[in-house]
Each structure stands twice: as C-alpha cells, then as structure tokens.
Amino acid sequence: MNDESDIIAANTTFYAAFAAGDFAAMTRLWADDDRMSCIHPGWPPLIGRTAVMDSWRDIVQNPSRPRITCAEPYAIIDGDSGRVLCIEIVDGAALAATNAFRRIDGAWRLVHHQSSPIAQIIRQPQEDASDPTRRLH
C-alpha cells in the first residue's frame, strides 16, 4: 500500500505543478534521461527529454493554460515501474489520462503521459452493445 500511496502522491504532485505553473517542479518530477514520452490531447507522440520538457515548458508557463482537476486516480505497480490512470476534468470536459512512472533512487519519476478526450464519462453497459460507436477501436 505504501507503493500505491507514493505513486498517487507523485501523480498529485504532477497536477499541482501544472496548477501552480511551476515548471521547475515539473522538471524535477520527470526522469532525467531520454526514455520518456508524452502524448498531449490532439498531439502526435513526443519522444525524448528535450521534446517532452519543451512542450511542458510552453504549456505550464502559459498563463492561459486551463485548470485541470484529477479525479479517480488508480495505481498499477509492477516492481519499479508503475502508472496511474485517472480522469482529468478540464474546463468541464473529461479526459482519460495515463501517467507512467519509474522508481529511481526510491522516488517515482514521470516517464510518460498521455491524455485523451472522453466521449462520455458515464458508461451504461446495457447501451454499449447496441451503440456502434462504442465498438469502434
């Protein structure tokens, strides 16, 4: 359970850094090497520390960045790798996010982020079977 609370705390730190516009905190949270990736909503994959952190610098330091609230964080841990799945509420819209971490020197450091819009936040299983849009990949 400590592992889970630690990685959830790291996830919270990520959203706090975003909310505060604190690029230094964001930089400390991400890993130090090039094995990182990021897919912002609507973006192609960014790969490597320079591309990923450059994107976060632009986003975090933009005074008109949206407010993001993280809801329903769920941790999945496998040794020194882990990820948190969560819902991001952004300007009233819901996005589904994955934040992947690697444990480095005892601390969970971000190595991957992907966030994508949710068409509907509340699933109704009975309707899923008859709704073809739910069946598309």
Add this chain to the structure above:
Amino acid sequence: MNDESDIIAANTTFYAAFAAGDFAAMTRLWADDDRMSCIHPGWPPLIGRTAVMDSWRDIVQNPSRPRITCAEPYAIIDGDSGRVLCIEIVDGAALAATNAFRRIDGAWRLVHHQSSPIAQIIRQPQEDASDPTRRLH
C-alpha cells in the same frame, strides 16, 4: 537492439491480431493478471483483465471494425518494462497510440493500450508559438 526488435514484433502482432479478428491471439498477447489497463479512443480507463479483454472481444469480433495501420513504431525499454509509441491510421484519420508491455518469461506481453486522435499529424514548430490551440494541455 534485440529487445527493441522483439517489442516492435510484439506490437506488430497486436495489430495483426486486430486486423485478423483473432481474439485468441489477442488474448495470448495480453498479460495474464489484473495489472492491465486500456483507454480506447473516447473511452474512460478500463482496468483489470476482465474489463480490458471484454472490450477487446467486442471490438475484435465486430466484423465492422475499422482497418488500422500502425506507422512509425518507436520502442522505449527499461528492463522488463517497455512501451511502443506509434501512429495508428484508422479510416484515414491519425491516432497516437501507446502500447505498454511487460516481459514475462522472456516474452513481451501487453499490459496497457491507449489511443487518442491527433488533431494534426505534421507539426510546424514556427506556428506552434502563435497557435493557442497548441498550448492547451
């Protein structure tokens, strides 16, 4: 380099199983335990083997599923964890996908998939700075 070619091959197997409608192959490719997650385009996160594989059964066995072509696969490996970032071309639209794997008994098994629409596939850095839509998270 063997690690990279192996995980790229596993990624190829994933898209081949999808194309063939081969749910058995898809099942073999995913890990056996509950530490798995999936975010289909427009969906909230699915967590655990039952939810994830039920979704793939519906999708893979649907004869009207779209064709998906995987392009530009890029592998990032850290020990027994790895992921492939790639572009999915689906009915002429581009999506950005992450397929995360865990090495189990020497084989890369899927533990996470997320795919999200790309607003534009070709980035023009000079325009990014003046385009506010590129600065939103």
